[in-house]
Amino acid sequence: MIDTGDTAWMLIATGLVLFMTPGLAFFYGGMVRAKNMLGMLMQNFFAMGLMAILWVAIAFSLAFGNFGDGGFIGNLDFAWMHNIAGDAGPAAFGLTIPFVLFCAYQMTFAVITPALITGATADRFKFKAYAVFIAVWLIVVYAPVAHWVFGGGWLTKLGALDFAGGAVVHINAGAAALAVILVLGKRHGWPREGMHPHSLPFTLLGTGILWFGWFGFNAGSALGSNGLAAQALMNTFLAASAGMIGWLIVEQVKEGKPTTLGAASGAVAGLVAITPCAGFVGGMAPIVIGLAAGVLCVLAIRLKFRFGYDDSLDVVGVHLVGGIIGGLLLGFFADAKVNKAVTHEGVFLGGGFSLLWYQFVACAVTFAFSFTVSFVLAKVIDRTIGMRVSEEDEAEGLDFSQHAETAYSFGSTGSMDRLH
Amino acid sequence: MGDPSAAMKGYRADMKLVTAIIKPHKVDDVKEALKAAGLKGMTVDEVKGFGRQGGKTEIYRGAEYVVDLLPKVRVETVVPDELAEQVAEIIVMAARTGKIGDGKVWITNVEKLIRIRTGEAGEEAV
Numbered sequence: 001m002i003d004t005g006d007t008a009w010m011l012i013a014t015g016l017v018l019f020m021t022p023g024l025a026f027f028y029g030g031m032v033r034a035k036n037m038l039g040m041l042m043q044n045f046f047a048m049g050l051m052a053i054l055w056v057a058i059a060f061s062l063a064f065g066n067f068g069d070g071g072f073i074g075n076l077d078f079a080w081m082h083n084i085a086g087d088a089g090p091a092a093f094g095l096t097i098p099f100v101l102f103c104a105y106q107m108t109f110a111v112i113t114p115a116l117i118t119g120a121t122a123d124r125f126k127f128k129a130y131a132v133f134i135a136v137w138l139i140v141v142y143a144p145v146a147h148w149v150f151g152g153g154w155l156t157k158l159g160a161l162d163f164a165g166g167a168v169v170h171i172n173a174g175a176a177a178l179a180v181i182l183v184l185g186k187r188h189g190w191p192r193e194g195m196h197p198h199s200l201p202f203t204l205l206g207t208g209i210l211w212f213g214w215f216g217f218n219a220g221s222a223l224g225s226n227g228l229a230a231q232a233l234m235n236t237f238l239a240a241s242a243g244m245i246g247w248l249i250v251e252q253v254k255e256g257k258p259t260t261l262g263a264a265s266g267a268v269a270g271l272v273a274i275t276p277c278a279g280f281v282g283g284m285a286p287i288v289i290g291l292a293a294g295v296l297c298v299l300a301i302r303l304k305f306r307f308g309y310d311d312s313l314d315v316v317g318v319h320l321v322g323g324i325i326g327g328l329l330l331g332f333f334a335d336a337k338v339n340k341a342v343t344h345e346g347v348f349l350g351g352g353f354s355l356l357w358y359q360f361v362a363c364a365v366t367f368a369f370s371f372t373v374s375f376v377l378a379k380v381i382d383r384t385i386g387m388r389v390s391e392e393d394e395a396e397g398l399d400f401s402q403h404a405e406t407a408y409s410f411g412s413t414g415s416m417d418r419l420h
Numbered sequence: 421m422g423d424p425s426a427a428m429k430g431y432r433a434d435m436k437l438v439t440a441i442i443k444p445h446k447v448d449d450v451k452e453a454l455k456a457a458g459l460k461g462m463t464v465d466e467v468k469g470f471g472r473q474g475g476k477t478e479i480y481r482g483a484e485y486v487v488d489l490l491p492k493v494r495v496e497t498v499v500p501d502e503l504a505e506q507v508a509e510i511i512v513m514a515a516r517t518g519k520i521g522d523g524k525v526w527i528t529n530v531e532k533l534i535r536i537r538t539g540e541a542g543e544e545a546v
């Protein structure tokens with residue numbers, strides 16, 4: 001039975017989540033050097049094109065077909081928009097919104113998840129290779145993992161909880177990012193050269209857009225206009241705030257200066273960590289979760305220097321680590337009073353350790369699956385079309401070498417003559 | 421010390437200005453090579469120019485444009501006469517990619533060099 005209030009909210013939430021991808025583009029774009037700005041924006045914007053079409057063509061069906069079967073992957077019942085329309089859809093879903101809106105809402109998640117990877121691969125991923133990678137990745141990695149969790153697959157049956165995609169989105173993208181950068185290798189000059197962010201104002205603007213859009217991501221995951229959505233919204237807000245504070249405290253103690261990039265990164269770390277928990281916890285729990293993410297992620301991003309992998313904009317340090325922190329802390333804070341779907345409460349609520357174990361399994365399996373398949377996929381693309389731009393193109397920058405454009409043309413001395 | 425004008429008086433050393441136009445991404449290599457050779461300072465600025473490399477083609481909504489003034493970096497450093505050749509050589513080695521557009525290095529005479537803070541002149545001011 002379709003509810004107009006629920007439908008109105010989910011129409012808006014879908015727009016909010018879609019807006020996160022351009023937000024992410026500017027969050028990342030500000031952090032790269034000016035010669036790679038368009039390359040970064042393009043990879044993110046392009047996901048809004050290609051992922052959307054592949055989603056309705058096949059990926060949605062692979063993720064949400066066989067709904068509730070406790071299995072590994074869906075089927076082709078909804079491929080090519082088959083059986084997707086303005087009615088409430090199959091009864092198993094229990095939707096109060098049009099099925100086509102549910103498909104569109106989930107589509108925005110499928111857009112941003114592969115786009116998250118671009119932060120790790122910044123400045124050196126060949127555009128053609130990126131396009132092929134995310135297209136195949138959506139089908140062979142995202143769709144199955146989404147089925148395990150959102151589609152009523154085996155992880156849900158096991159008892160693991162993931163409200164808005166801590167595992168499906170963040171651990172999944174973070175693990176893939178780690179695999180891809182191991183294949184890609186380091187940027188030339190890293191870590192000796194500074195490679196400073198070219199515009200932190202853009203990064204902060206992007207962070208604001210992400211924070212705003214995340215209300216749609218987490219509160220929208222209630223799939224209705226109700227108290228649970230409101231609780232998820234409040235949790236999201238508080239975790240972002242606490243994440244920022246946590247990150248800044250560490251910076252103040254370790255370096256003596258709180259930075260704007262730290263404030264932005266801490267807020268995002270908090271948002272990542274609350275994602276799996278948003279509709280399952282209450283009270284002061286989101287503040288603890290956000291603080292933990294802010295403090296631990298600022299420490300985790302230093303690992304790349306120790307181990308020598310060029311996670312350029314810290315996708316592993318923020319999304320993989322933040323996603324795991326959120327996933328595991330849910331095992332401590334899950335509260336049946338907040339959401340009746342919590343059948344095993346968290347350790348701190350007296351529910352024992354079973355949920356924590358399920359959460360651990362969900363994190364570990366998602367990481368292992370995504371890392372392994374992404375690594376193989378990246379290797380295959382590397383052997384065939386090549387994952388990385390040439391050294392010359394990397395030096396020139398992605399804007400010109402991949403897209404024949406310049407992000408910023410200031411001043412009047414840059415003469416340009418029309419060819420034809 | 422005390423009176424800057426004393427040090428400036430008529431002192432004339434043989435100083436050279438080494439100027440290089442290089443590819444932007446070679447700046448760090450050149451800087452590191454000069455530092456390693458013991459140079460105390462250099463100045464860079466972002467410039468545009470054309471040489472034999474020709475232009476590059478950018479595309480905006482299907483229209484192709486030749487951008488013939490390409491971004492380069494100008495490196496300048498003032499050194500004692502006897503070091504000039506060696507410094508120029510270091511820059512050539514560090515900035516070379518072997519591809520067209522690597523740039524140029526030239527050496528010019530410097531009449532006089534004064535350190536603003538102390539008024540020291542000539543080689544003292546390098």
